[in-house]
Amino acid sequence: MEPVIFSERADQIHRKGSEPFQLACDKESLAGAVSQRACVFCGSRVVLYPIADALHLVHGPIGCAAYTWDIRGALSSGPELHRLSFSTDLQEKDVIFGGEEKLYQALVELIDRHKPAAAFVYSTCIVGIIGDDLAGVCKKVSEEKGIPVIPVQSEGFKGNKRAGYNAACQAMFQLVGTGSTEGISPHSVNILGDFNLAGEIWIIRDYFRRLGIEVVANITGDGRVADIRRAHGAALNVVQCSGATMDLAKMMQERYGTPFIRVSYFGVEDMAESLYEVARFFKDPEMLERTRKLVREELAALYPRLQQYRRALRGKKAAIYVGGAFKAFSLIKAFRLLDMQVVLVGSQTGTTMDYQELAEICDDGTIIVDDSNPLELSSFLQEQEVDIFVGGVKERPIAYKLGVGFCDHNHERKEPLEGFVGMLNFAKEVYTTVMSPVWRFLPRRQRSMVQEAATAAEGAGS
Amino acid sequence: MSAVRAGRPKAKAGPYVSTTNACKLCTPLGACLAFRGVEGAVPFLHGSQGCATYMRRYIISHFREPMDIASSSLGEKHAIYGGGPNLKQGLKNVLCKYQPQLIGVATTCLTETIGDDVPRLVKEFIREYETSGDPSPLPRLVTVSSPSYQGTHMEGFHRAVRALVDQLAQAAAPTAAVNLLPGLASPADIRYLKEILADFGLAGIILPDISETLDGPQETTYHKIPAGGTPLAAIAAMGGSQATIECGATLKGQDTAGQLLADRFGVKLFQIGLPMGLRETDLFFGLLEMLSGRETPRQHALERGRLLDAMVDGHKYVFDKRAVVYGEEDLVVGLTAFLAEIGVRPVLCASGGDTGRLHGAITAVGADLLPEMPEVRGGVDFYDIAEEAQGLAPDLLIGHSKGYHLAKKLQIPLIRVGFPIHDRFGGQRLLHLGYRGAQQLLDRLINAILAKKQADSPVGYGYL
Numbered sequence: 001m002e003p004v005i006f007s008e009r010a011d012q013i014h015r016k017g018s019e020p021f022q023l024a025c026d027k028e029s030l031a032g033a034v035s036q037r038a039c040v041f042c043g044s045r046v047v048l049y050p051i052a053d054a055l056h057l058v059h060g061p062i063g064c065a066a067y068t069w070d071i072r073g074a075l076s077s078g079p080e081l082h083r084l085s086f087s088t089d090l091q092e093k094d095v096i097f098g099g100e101e102k103l104y105q106a107l108v109e110l111i112d113r114h115k116p117a118a119a120f121v122y123s124t125c126i127v128g129i130i131g132d133d134l135a136g137v138c139k140k141v142s143e144e145k146g147i148p149v150i151p152v153q154s155e156g157f158k159g160n161k162r163a164g165y166n167a168a169c170q171a172m173f174q175l176v177g178t179g180s181t182e183g184i185s186p187h188s189v190n191i192l193g194d195f196n197l198a199g200e201i202w203i204i205r206d207y208f209r210r211l212g213i214e215v216v217a218n219i220t221g222d223g224r225v226a227d228i229r230r231a232h233g234a235a236l237n238v239v240q241c242s243g244a245t246m247d248l249a250k251m252m253q254e255r256y257g258t259p260f261i262r263v264s265y266f267g268v269e270d271m272a273e274s275l276y277e278v279a280r281f282f283k284d285p286e287m288l289e290r291t292r293k294l295v296r297e298e299l300a301a302l303y304p305r306l307q308q309y310r311r312a313l314r315g316k317k318a319a320i321y322v323g324g325a326f327k328a329f330s331l332i333k334a335f336r337l338l339d340m341q342v343v344l345v346g347s348q349t350g351t352t353m354d355y356q357e358l359a360e361i362c363d364d365g366t367i368i369v370d371d372s373n374p375l376e377l378s379s380f381l382q383e384q385e386v387d388i389f390v391g392g393v394k395e396r397p398i399a400y401k402l403g404v405g406f407c408d409h410n411h412e413r414k415e416p417l418e419g420f421v422g423m424l425n426f427a428k429e430v431y432t433t434v435m436s437p438v439w440r441f442l443p444r445r446q447r448s449m450v451q452e453a454a455t456a457a458e459g460a461g462s
Numbered sequence: 463m464s465a466v467r468a469g470r471p472k473a474k475a476g477p478y479v480s481t482t483n484a485c486k487l488c489t490p491l492g493a494c495l496a497f498r499g500v501e502g503a504v505p506f507l508h509g510s511q512g513c514a515t516y517m518r519r520y521i522i523s524h525f526r527e528p529m530d531i532a533s534s535s536l537g538e539k540h541a542i543y544g545g546g547p548n549l550k551q552g553l554k555n556v557l558c559k560y561q562p563q564l565i566g567v568a569t570t571c572l573t574e575t576i577g578d579d580v581p582r583l584v585k586e587f588i589r590e591y592e593t594s595g596d597p598s599p600l601p602r603l604v605t606v607s608s609p610s611y612q613g614t615h616m617e618g619f620h621r622a623v624r625a626l627v628d629q630l631a632q633a634a635a636p637t638a639a640v641n642l643l644p645g646l647a648s649p650a651d652i653r654y655l656k657e658i659l660a661d662f663g664l665a666g667i668i669l670p671d672i673s674e675t676l677d678g679p680q681e682t683t684y685h686k687i688p689a690g691g692t693p694l695a696a697i698a699a700m701g702g703s704q705a706t707i708e709c710g711a712t713l714k715g716q717d718t719a720g721q722l723l724a725d726r727f728g729v730k731l732f733q734i735g736l737p738m739g740l741r742e743t744d745l746f747f748g749l750l751e752m753l754s755g756r757e758t759p760r761q762h763a764l765e766r767g768r769l770l771d772a773m774v775d776g777h778k779y780v781f782d783k784r785a786v787v788y789g790e791e792d793l794v795v796g797l798t799a800f801l802a803e804i805g806v807r808p809v810l811c812a813s814g815g816d817t818g819r820l821h822g823a824i825t826a827v828g829a830d831l832l833p834e835m836p837e838v839r840g841g842v843d844f845y846d847i848a849e850e851a852q853g854l855a856p857d858l859l860i861g862h863s864k865g866y867h868l869a870k871k872l873q874i875p876l877i878r879v880g881f882p883i884h885d886r887f888g889g890q891r892l893l894h895l896g897y898r899g900a901q902q903l904l905d906r907l908i909n910a911i912l913a914k915k916q917a918d919s920p921v922g923y924g925y926l
Contacts, residue, residue: 039512
């Protein structure tokens with residue numbers, strides 16, 4: 001039987017405790033390996049998508065727009081232009097003669113129809129090949145229509161999802177600094193790297209409100225163009241999901257001197273620490289006191305309700321495979337809070353530093369993997385005998401076919417998992433899948449029951 | 463202005479240059495679905511990594527099954543210097559790890575535009591592999607050209623089916639078998655078709671067969687490649703079959719798999735619409751009677767009888783209801799055929815597909831029953847459909863999940879059919895075809911009307 005791990009990928013898999021930590025990452029996906037990764041376009045699209053009053057036009061054949069139509073659970077409190085899927089739907093003739101004229105006409109038509117606050121124009125693989133002057137067309141339309149029309153250099157083949165994050169940050173950076181910063185409180189932040197899935201950013205904004213902090217711009221959940229334009233007026237950038245928006249934070253630090261901190265809103269520990277860190281930044285004793293009070297109140301409400309889940313889940317084993325490694329830290333801690341053990345953790349786009357930190361907090365024997373694929377994941381899940389797998393839609397059928405529970409922690413999810421309330425939702429979701437009676441009837445489990453009986457019988461007979 | 467837009471029938475507004483909320487998917491997705499219906503096959507996209515991942519997610523969300531699609535994962539330097547080396551490496555990796563019987567290689571817009579000659583590259587790969595001394599057996603390699611700027615997922619699907627037949631079917635001794643090319647049907651549909659063929663005593667070769675590969679059971683082991691699918695030997699033998707039945711009203715007269723089998727091997731070709739509703743299914747069963755020399759088996763005749771009985775029982779609920787039907791062209795034709803039979807008035811028949819043959823096909827199935835011909839629109843998106851529907855006062859929407867936004871806006875029921883079903887459970891088990899499919903559709907349609915009537919009524923009737 002051929003081993004499931006490609007020799008080319010052997011250095012992208014590590015077993016904690018087996019040898020000194022070393023993991024290769026940030027490599028191009030191996031051809032034929034069925035990577036779970038998407039492309040540059042995907043990276044840009046997921047970051048910019050939640051900006052709700054912008055027009056998001058995909059310049060390319062229909063697929064790229066069709067597969068990203070209204071898939072994120074990124075909510076808006078106002079306009080919902082982001083939920084529509086716009087494309088130039090390039091045809092063979094456009095590929096031969098160039099798509100610039102079609103792009104121009106499509107942009108004008110859509111801007112006239114929807115009156116967006118700005119437009120993002122995404123480049124796709126084919127546009128990179130036929131050489132349409134995206135920037136030129138955008139500039140022309142911007143002048144004619146009087147709104148920012150921003151090219152996003154997201155040709156699918158020009159790297160992986162991380163390159164797409166960077167392209168998105170470059171695009172947003174063109175907006176930052178173009179709005180008035182008048183009236184912004186000295187106690188103000190931008191929220192970076194929260195996409196308002198299932199309304200999560202509203203939970204976090206409410207915490208900041210209770211702390212007495214003004215949020216200038218949501219980047220990008222429930223995002224608005226005008227807010228991003230004045231984002232440079234905020235005192236601090238609070239960056240979650242560091243892979244996606246860290247580049248913007250760095251650019252803003254360089255040009256506007258805006259400092260940033262890395263936070264995570266997943267799990268109790270990280271949520272509380274994030275708030276404390278923000279409060280400490282402002283060096284305001286009253287704010288710090290308000291933070292203590294908030295955390296105390298939230299925990300007092302949360303802990304009793306967590307107990308029933310904890311009791312039920314104690315000792316169960318979890319596997320994690322997510323897009324960015326940063327989320328995995330919080331998930332490991334969240335599982336620990338539930339007295340569960342993480343035995344596999346991986347990501348599509350983690351960096352050396354991410355994996356280093358992951359290795360430090362993992363238990364011995366945990367498998368750490370970069371840019372994995374269904375064959376590896378299915379084999380690891382079986383080997384580690386996990387009870388629940390956390391991932392996205394593409395990981396779900398792997399778990400279910402193996403008779404393993406599943407929690408969707410990707411951008412399609414419709415349950416808020418951030419904040420203190422998010423921890424409760426997370427526990428509930430884990431409980432819902434792990435404790436279901438259905439697993440008992442699966443042929444895989446039944447076989448092991450028979451084996452157990454056989455072992456017991458042997459033991460009794462000897 | 464694209465040729466696609468310019469060629470479509472008159473629109474009330476527009477035509478528009480931009481596309482909003484497409485009512486179609488891209489070409490290689492269809493090719494991957496077709497390859498998934500071949501036994502031991504791994505679909506493989508020659509392009510950038512994102513295409514495979516996006517399509518996997520889209521397909522998984524409907525079928526709730528693993529859907530591995532390999533990719534040659536081209537990067538920037540490959541786009542410049544050619545994707546050949548990555549294609550070959552990818553093929554080698556897939557054959558080592560999956561040990562497939564077949565790899566179905568579909569191109570994407572990227573690799574078509576950079577000009578990779580995939581059939582030649584694959585031939586080179588085979589030659590190099592055979593002399594390399596690698597012990598893993600070489601699978602069959604089938605290639606299909608499926609750039610997303612040509613047609614929709616249905617063109618990709620039919621091209622892949624044609625490519626399979628073209629590259630695998632051989633001259634064979636005549637058999638009594640019947641080739642059945644069902645088009646993009648659900649796994650439940652395919653299971654039902656198998657049952658029908660078996661009941662007629664016919665050896666059938668259904669291509670593709672996703673009945674198990676995309677609706678599999680729980681098992682004790684994890685299959686790298688799901689069990690089921692059309693066996694390669696069966697595809698090879700298609701040239702010897704007594705006849706081919708090819709379903710899809712807009713396929714008639716086109717360069718299809720069925721046509722190829724007729725031209726190359728002299729296999730008699732019957733091109734029919736999707737067997738949906740009464741008359742189109744009667745035609746299908748009639749062909750099976752002819753080819754098998756048997757009468758329709760009693761259990762199927764009974765199903766037909768019950769369908770007719772239900773059509774009578776339910777006729778007043780549905781008569782004169784106005785429906786907007788959208789989706790793949792052949793599905794729209796099949797649905798329209800059935801709706802016309804039960805007295806529903808299709809007021810708009812729309813598709814993102816744009817073969818130019820939708821209007822003729824709708825006329826053929828409905829003209830004698832419908833008091834008025836519906837608006838027929840090919841090459842449209844949901845913006846066009848919504849705009850058109852606004853003035854037509856429809857009572858019902860019939861199509862896949864992506865029409866939900868429109869149904870919500872119009873506050874009318876959406877009867878979900880076809881692919882994708884992303885907002886309901888069990889899309890892979892929906893029946894569309896045959897008497898049984900019509901029965902299920904009729905029940906769902908009437909119940910949707912009743913549910914709305916009940917919900918809208920202040921009285922709260924518990925007896926309708």
